[in-house]
Amino acid sequence: LIGIGFAQPVDTVLKIGFVGPYSGASAEYTEAGRRAVVMAIDEFNAQWKGKGFQAELVEKDDTSNPTRGVNAVNDLIFRDKVIAILGPVNSGVFKPTIPVTKEAGILQLSWMGQDTEFTRPITPNVFRFAQPNFAQARQLAHYMVKKKGFKRVGVIHDNTAYGKPGAAEFTAELKALGVEPVGDESFNMRDADVTPQLLKLKQGNAEAILVWAIGNDQATVKRGMAKLGMDIPLYGANSMVSLGFWTVLGDLATNTYTTYFDTYAKTNLSPSAKAFAERYFKKYGNDKYYGPGKDPYFYLVAPAQGYDAVNAALKVAVEAKGDPKKMVTLMESLRDWQGVLGPVTFGPDDHEAYEGSSYGILEVSGKGPRLLENYDVK
Secondary structure, eight states, X not given: OTTOOOOOOOOEEEEEEEEEOSSSTTHHHHHHHHHHHHHHHHHHHHHHTTTTEEEEEEEEEOTTOHHHHHHHHHHHHHTSOOSEEEOOSSXXXXXXXXXXXXXXXXXXXXXXXXXXXXXXXXXXXXEEOSOOHHHHHHHHHHIIIIISOOSOEEEEEESSTTHHHHHHHHHHHHHHTTOOOSEEEEEOTTOSOOHHHHHHHHHTTOSEEEEESOHHXXXXXXXXXXXXXXXXXXXXXXXXXXXXXXXXXXXXXXXXXXXXXXXXXXXXXXXXXHHHHHHHHHHHOSOTTTOSSSSOOGGGHHXXXXXXXXXXXXXXXXXXXXXXXXXXXXXXXXXXXXXXXXEEOOBTTBOBSSTTSOEEEXXXXXXXXXXXXXXXOO
């Protein structure tokens, strides 16, 4: 039988798509998720090599452009034959891709996009691994009104598919608490000056302001407040934890607050959060997501969202043997799966991974956010 060999079993390749901007203001989110996803895929491949499966990441740059995002998703599905897609990162780019993935029956995971309408009402193939807008809006409104006692709240937001719906949900929560905003102002992304809008809120005697925009534009709002001498609290969507907000403001980043997962903001880490931090540090060391010290800090949550999303996708991919249609059904049946940010349970009426997770109120300074207090909406 010399010269006669036996064919070795070939591992099934599971292609996972990843879409986001690789340059511009939102690139830091893409980088955060990509680092964790690459780490997860490396771990998966080491575990499954020769045992039936290997994973491959297929990346696309959407440049924060909705048209490019749709084209990228079409390419991933019909040319690259991926079985699941993470992203796009920006809510305004994610939204127009939903009809494409829905029609194809491909699992689409929103690991960063936060718009409520992605999962309410339920889109069969879309699952979220991020802090949703409705959770942020509710917590911020209740904290500002019921805990801090503000009666005159100004609202300002960008005109994108991220800023407009987020601010609208916050305003609805305010009104439900009996508070009518003293003003609702808007601006375009990357506007260099928003003082005219802020002046209207100042003239309305706002006691505090809520801004819903990405970090760089939130920083523009804070600078405008400083120019106008508006020494009042600024609250914002959780993009305020991004480097594009506090690192560029320095000492101006005072009296500012947001809501975020408290996973890496509290002292005692959960076993899953601690284990992820150790693996991340081993691979990447001290970076802008892990932080400069020996212990991880708040921003490691951003990579953790991507890590949980891809690991959940790989789990159901193995169970479905790479069948995309079966993966969607299996994801909806996921129960008490332990992610870095908490146990994940989905169902026919619930596509939110972390709806029951703990969110803290963070105070932001030029040194970064710190946990101010835990606050549960009653």
